[in-house]
Every structure is written in structure tokens, then in C-alpha cells.
Amino acid sequence: xxxxxxxxxxxxxxxxxxxxxxxxxxxxxxxxxxxxxxxxxxxxxxxxxxxxxxxxxxxxxxxxxxxxxxxxxxxxxxxxxxxxxxxxxxxxxxxxxxxxxxxxxxxxxxxxxxxxxxxxxxxxxxxxxxxxxxxxxxxxxxxxxxxxxxxxxxxxxxxxxxxxxxxxxxxxxxxxxxxxxxxxxxxxxx
Amino acid sequence: xxxxxxxxxxxxxxxxxxxxxxxxxxxxxxxxxxxxxxxxxxxxxxxxxxxxxxxxxxxxxxxxxxxxxxxxxxxxxxxxxxxxxxxxxxxxxxxxxxxxxxxxxxxxxxxxxxxxxxxxxxxxxxxxxxxxxxxxxxxxxxxxxxxxxxxxxxxxxxxxxxxxxxxxxxxxxxxxxxxxxxxxxxxxxxxxxxxxxxxxx
Numbered sequence: 001x002x003x004x005x006x007x008x009x010x011x012x013x014x015x016x017x018x019x020x021x022x023x024x025x026x027x028x029x030x031x032x033x034x035x036x037x038x039x040x041x042x043x044x045x046x047x048x049x050x051x052x053x054x055x056x057x058x059x060x061x062x063x064x065x066x067x068x069x070x071x072x073x074x075x076x077x078x079x080x081x082x083x084x085x086x087x088x089x090x091x092x093x094x095x096x097x098x099x100x101x102x103x104x105x106x107x108x109x110x111x112x113x114x115x116x117x118x119x120x121x122x123x124x125x126x127x128x129x130x131x132x133x134x135x136x137x138x139x140x141x142x143x144x145x146x147x148x149x150x151x152x153x154x155x156x157x158x159x160x161x162x163x164x165x166x167x168x169x170x171x172x173x174x175x176x177x178x179x180x181x182x183x184x185x186x187x188x189x190x
Numbered sequence: 191x192x193x194x195x196x197x198x199x200x201x202x203x204x205x206x207x208x209x210x211x212x213x214x215x216x217x218x219x220x221x222x223x224x225x226x227x228x229x230x231x232x233x234x235x236x237x238x239x240x241x242x243x244x245x246x247x248x249x250x251x252x253x254x255x256x257x258x259x260x261x262x263x264x265x266x267x268x269x270x271x272x273x274x275x276x277x278x279x280x281x282x283x284x285x286x287x288x289x290x291x292x293x294x295x296x297x298x299x300x301x302x303x304x305x306x307x308x309x310x311x312x313x314x315x316x317x318x319x320x321x322x323x324x325x326x327x328x329x330x331x332x333x334x335x336x337x338x339x340x341x342x343x344x345x346x347x348x349x350x351x352x353x354x355x356x357x358x359x360x361x362x363x364x365x366x367x368x369x370x371x372x373x374x375x376x377x378x379x380x381x382x383x384x385x386x387x388x389x390x391x
Contacts, residue, residue: 023244025236032232040227045220054227061235068245123222130219149216181212 013077020068032061035078038152039085045150046089048131056092060085075160082151083161086143093135133183140164141176148173 019027039060044053064081071080134145140162147153147161155173159166 021245025239028239029232029236032235036231036235037226040231041220041223041225044225045223050225050228054231057227058231058235058238062238062242065239065242066245126215127219127222130215134216145216149220152220177210177212180216181210184212184215 014073016077017068017071017073020065028065031077035081036061038078039081042082042085042146042151043089045131046086046135046146047093048128052092052096053089056089057085060088063088074163076157079147079151079153079157079161082147082153083143086146086151090135090142090146129184133180136183137176137179140172141179144169144172145176145180 016027016031020031036057040053040057043056043060044050047053047056060081064084071077134142134150136142137145143162144158147158148155153161155166155169158164159169162169164172
């Protein structure tokens with residue numbers, strides 16, 4: 001779209017969506033460049049594997065492109081994208097669960113390995129515990145915790161993205177954290 | 191971007207500064223995974239998107255959405271209220287018109303001047319008039335009368351205990367009364383035949 005300078009920092013989400021819907025693919029490129037980090041990190045925190053995270057992040061953008069006409073604009077476009085990404089990531093995680101015990105060893109740790117291999121293994125084990133504990137939460141607690149801590153969304157953004165009242169979001173987050181506390185406590189004892 | 195989402199401000203469930211060990215663990219996990227996709231990720235996404243058709247909503251919807259997108263917040267709210275009011279008015283008007291039409295249809299041909307509706311009502315009245323056809327069932331009720339006569343005839347024959355030729359012999363004495371007329375004289379000559387029956391001896 002010629003009338004809008006896409007590299008301006010303050011471009012509205014609605015304007016981007018409208019441009020994409022009229023056939024401007026450069027507008028979608030801008031969206032991918034702007035949100036790739038958030039979407040990729042959300043996928044990585046759910047899946048724990050960089051390769052799978054990048055694959056799911058790419059699939060999330062493609063699905064978002066297909067269904068961009070359904071974006072109502074009530075919340076931020078980033079929240080809408082992150083919600084798609086976390087759902088796809090958990091779906092991918094559920095599909096590969098039968099081989100978890102073998103693959104999890106090879107993917108640790110997510111962060112750059114330090115000088116101490118034992119510390120890296122312990123850190124990787126702790127990451128895996130957090131990741132699986134959140135994945136074991138039932139919805140809507142899992143979605144709320146994932147959007148908050150993996151998708152980097154605020155409570156208000158979660159409320160607008162999921163179309164739930166803010167108090168409901170707070171309740172879901174509190175109960176999700178309580179369940180996580182019990183689960184991770186049991187995991188640490190075992 | 192980061193100031194709006196505030197990833198570093200991840201506190202308790204209410205967003206406050208208090209943190210429990212689980213929240214600390216989640217924040218630490220998020221910090222460890224603060225990474226970016228590999229170079230060329232955007233190009234790969236755009237290559238995949240190139241194969242997709244444009245997600246168009248249609249001309250009219252696009253135009254309305256573009257116009258709505260240029261409106262400010264309060265103007266958009268007032269427009270949304272006006273649209274809701276228009277939908278309500280259309281729904282009420284449609285219900286009223288539908289009610290009037292159904293009322294006209296229920297009133298029947300007496301008040302309606304059209305010639306199409308009366309043709310339907312005679313067909314409804316004609317169907318009950320066809321039901322009196324059970325008149326042929328009355329004819330079988332007349333048939334039992336001959337059966338009554340048939341039951342009386344065996345009683346007359348049973349008194350004689352003879353063959354079926356006996357009833358004409360019992361009726362022959364009646365012509366004897368006709369002897370007064372003198373016209374049927376040959377019949378009394380047949381009456382001596384019963385007298386010569388072996389039962390008399």
C-alpha cells in the first residue's frame with residue numbers, strides 16, 4: 001500500500017491487517033519481522049527444541065495469514081499471533097510425546113552451555129521440569145500461564161486476546177500457578 | 191514493544207511485585223530462552239506465504255473495514271451503536287410484517303379479495319361430504335329377511351318327516367275350498383292319493 005510508510009514504528013495493527021487483506025504482502029513481511037521474536041520464543045518455551053520452534057513459528061505465521069480476515073482487532077495483533085503459536089506448539093508437543101524420554105536428553109539445555117557440564121545438565125533438567133509442568137496444566141490455566149510467561153503478554157492483553165474478563169484471567173493465572181506449585185513440588189521431591 | 195508487554199514485570203497473578211518460587215522459576219526459564227530465530231526466517235515465512243491466496247474478505251466488507259479503520263475510537267463506538275440499533279429496528283420491522291402476513295393468511299377468503307385463496311377452502315369442505323358413502327352398507331341389512339323365511343321352511347317339512355315332495359300334498363287340501371267355485375275340479379281327484387299311503391293301514 002503506497003499511502004502508508006511501513007517502516008514507521010507506530011503503524012497500527014488494523015492498518016497492517018487491512019493492507020494485507022488488500023493484497024499487500026510487504027505489509028505481512030513487516031508483521032513477520034516485527035513479531036518473529038515473540039512468536040519464536042513462545043514456541044521455543046513450549047517445545048524446548050529450536051528446530052521445532054522455528055517450524056511451528058513459521059506454520060503459525062502461515063495460518064495467521066490465511067485467517068487474517070477473522071482478526072477482529074479487539075486486542076493486539078501480537079497477542080493474536082502468540083495465541084495461535086502456543087496452541088500449535090502444544091499440539092505439536094502432544095504429537096511427539098511418545099518419544100519424549102529419548103529426545104529430551106538430546107535437546108538440553110536451551111541456553112548457551114557454560115563451562116561446567118554438570119551445571120548445564122542441571123539447568124536443562126530444570127527447564128524440562130518447568131516446561132512439562134506447564135504443559136500438563138488443563139485449559140484454560142495452561143493457556144493463561146503460557147500467554148503470560150511464554151508469550152510475554154500482560155494480563156490486559158490476555159484478557160482482550162482471549163475475550164475474557166480481566167478478573168477471570170487473574171483467577172486462571174492464580175489457580176494455574178497453584179497447580180504448578182503442587183506439581184513442581186512433587187516433581188522436585190521425586 | 192517490550193514496555194507494553196512488560197516481560198520483566200512478571201510478578202504475581204495480579205501483576206504485583208510479589209513472587210512465589212514458581213513464578214521465579216517461570217521468569218528464569220523465560221530469561222534463559224530469550225532467543226531469536228535463525229537468519230532467513232522471515233524469507234522462509236514469506237516464501238510459504240507466497241503460495242497462499244490473498245486472504246480477502248470481499249469488496250464490500252473490505253471497503254467497510256477500511257472505512258472503519260480510519261475512524262477514531264469514540265466515532266467507532268457510536269457507529270457500532272447505530273449499527274446495533276439498525277439491526278434491532280430491522281428485526282422488529284420484519285417481525286411485524288411477518289405477523290401481518292400471517293394474520294392475513296389466517297383470516298381466510300371472506301376478507302381477502304383475491305381469487306386464489308377461495309379455491310383452497312372448497313376443497314377442504316368437499317372432503318367431509320365424500321364420507322357418507324356407507325349407504326351401500328344398508329343393503330346387506332335387507333338380505334337377512336330371506337334368511338328368516340328359509341329358517342321357517344324347514345319347520346314345515348320337519349312335521350311330516352317325509353321327503354321334500356310332501357309340502358305340495360299339504361297345500362292341495364286348500365283347493366278343496368275352491369271346489370265352491372267349481373272351476374278346478376280335477377284337483378280333488380288327486381286327494382285320494384295321500385289316503386292310500388301305507389301309514390293308514
